[in-house]
Amino acid sequence: MCRYWFGLPDANGRNLATCVWRNREDAKLGGSGKGHHKAASSAIFLYTEWKIERLRLTIPDGATSWSITEWQ
Numbered sequence: 329m330c331r332y333w334f335g336l337p338d339a340n341g342r343n344l345a346t347c348v349w350r351n352r353e354d355a356k357l358g359g360s361g362k363g364h365h366k367a368a369s370s371a372i373f374l375y376t377e378w379k380i381e382r383l384r385l386t387i388p389d390g391a392t393s394w395s396i397t398e399w400q
Contacts, residue, residue, distance in 0.1 A: 334367070341376030348385060 331348045347364075349355035358364055371378045382399035 337375055341374075343375060345371075 333344075333346045335343050335345070337343045345367075347358075349358060384397050384399050385394065386397065387394045
């Protein structure tokens with residue numbers, strides 16, 4: 329399962345495109361798909377800079393809060 333957000337680049341050619349995967353296995357499967365490959369390949373033409381960060385979104389059962397941490 330994946331959730332993907334993609335917008336228009338700002339005046340400096342930057343955009344926060346975000347893909348959230350349920351787990352590492354889903355990321356591997358989804359990241360190898362044709363649609364994801366096409367989108368990733370377009371980044372070099374759409375943006376002046378790009379970087380990939382791997383972060384962990386944690387939402388505990390019965391959540392009253394959530395956290396984002398660096399992927400370990």
